[in-house]
Amino acid sequence: MSLKQAIFEVIKPGFLSTFQDNGRIGYASKGIGRSGAIDDHAYHWGNYLLGNHPTCVSLEISIGQCELIALASTQIITTGADLNFSINDKIAPVWSVISINKSDILRWHKPKTGMRAYLCVLGGFMTKTYFGSRSINIREGLGEAIVVANTLSQNISNNFSKIKRFMPRQFIPDYQKTLTLETYFYFNSLHFTQDNIKDFCTQIQSISSKNDRSAYQLEPQAVKPKNSKMYSEANALGVIQITPNGTPIIMMNDCPTIGGYPKIGIVSKQSLSQLSQRSTKQSVVFKRVELKKMQEDGLKFKDFFTQTID
Amino acid sequence: MSIKDQLYPYVNIHSENSVIIYFAQDANPKILAHIDCIRQQIQTKLASHYIESIACYNNLTIFYNIQTISTKNVLKIIKRLLSEISDITTNINHKIIKIPVYYHQDVGLDLLSIAQQKNLSIEQIIDKHSTKLYQVYGVGFTPNFAYLGTLDAVLCTPRHTQPRASVPAGSVGIADCQTGIYPSNSPAGWQIIGQTPLDLSFKSDIKFQTGNEVKFYSIDREEFLTLGGIL
Secondary structure: OOOEEEEEEEEEEOOEEEEEOOOOOOOHHHOOOOOOOOOHHHHHHHHHHHOOOOOOOEEEEEOOOEEEEEOOOEEEEEEEEEOOEEEOOEEOOOOOOEEEOOOOEEEEOOOOEEEEEEEEEOOOEEOOOEOOEOOOEOOOOEOOOOOOOOEEEEEOOOOOOOOOOOOOHHHOOOOOOOEEEEEEEOOOOOOOOHHHHHHHHHOOEEEEEEEOOOEEEEEOOOOOOOOOOOOOEEOOOOEEEEOOOOOEEEEOOOOOOEEOOOEEEEEOHHHHHHHOOOOOOOEEEEEEOOHHHHHHHHHHHHHHHHOOOO | OOOOOOOOOEEEEEEOOEEEEEOOOOOOHHHHHHHHHHHHHHHHHHHHHEEEEEEEOOEEEEEEOOOOOOHHHHHHHHHHHHHHOOOOOOOOOOOEEEEEEEOOOOOOOOHHHHHHHHOOOHHHHHHHHHHOEEEEEEEOOOOOOEEEEOOOHHHOEOOOOOOEEEEOOOEEEEEEOEEEEOOOOEEEOOEEEEEOOOOOOOOOOOOOOOOOEEEEEEOOHHHHHHOOOOO
């Protein structure tokens, strides 16, 4: 049995604050997608630094305007974006474990750097499970964003390590700089030639205002598919679709399970984490990498955080 | 290489942990049955490396565990399997799902305009939509949304150029030569011709699977309300 205690009450929910974990797999054939923390990097570091299990649920706070009051004392950490995070109106550190007391007011005001902050509490939040995951997907009807006066619960039955860790400086990303998206381009595409891909890689593009947990659109129009006619097929995290007029759309965690536009390549998970911290008008460039390298980097990252399980 | 010259079936990398197989240029019920048969064999061959799959129209995507098997080996296994299977299996999943629909302008927001465009009566549209037995060509986009085909050519209608912000759960729509039912309240680009009172959300007992068949039947206002429909 899981024991829980009330840990926060929501004063302001913010633009979009949802519980997220590693997401769900195994239901895509039923139309139920992956979901999960859109910045895998910040999500994993949060649990790791706090000594949590790598699957603990965090609160993903997008853009800010979020305010919570503590109902008990505990330890927390926020990772990812610095949304001018403060405790009782005093600036508080991001990427560091902090002890909080009952009645403390935690506030994420507006973006200083990055777009999404992760709030982790000791033991993780205690929330409802849908199809094997506690990740919220509003479009799919799997849970809702937090709202005013919600009571958020902490799992106090998890075995968590007493070890607290410090964040190595070199792993704190700079969300301001031009982002290089490591991408594997298909070598035998029916829709794009190798010259198309070369052109695509030389262009600097920027994030359009159409960016959310489902997908990030880029502009300007980059490369037109030879032929856009195709049957719908599976979609997946990281896939770059190109619309008939040439707009690239990068699939993110809440993307639909099926899509009908030609695909040109796949963005690495590491790069997707960094992309999720960026917003309208920020620049991105594509860098060609081998699929094998992309997979190995992803596994190395995953291994690092799962080796810590006792 | 153009799509026309392509030899089927062929396999491509799809995502970091998936590959996609295209079986034919065009989709039809026979191909769907073939895809399902091959899907089962791939699942058996990949054993614990297999995660899940999505079958849709003429293609099948296989997700596998990159922690335990390399992409190279997955491609090898699948290519070998495809070369060994020559016969197209016709072991169609004959499950037929029957869906009651209240075809009326109260709930079918585009029913009248389609009737006018096609120069048909509403009764003729109902008749043409509910006579045919449809094939589930894919499930996805949103939980339990089934892509159904193929419509009577007369009914084929393009999507709205500007999608509606929201249509109610149960709305029955048309997009080109496909038809489908929105399982939950959703933004919608499809042309809406009616509504089913059944709950088809992920909580429903009705779970569409690629290869199932669907038959619509017309109900009146009273039956719609009795079955739980809301106006």
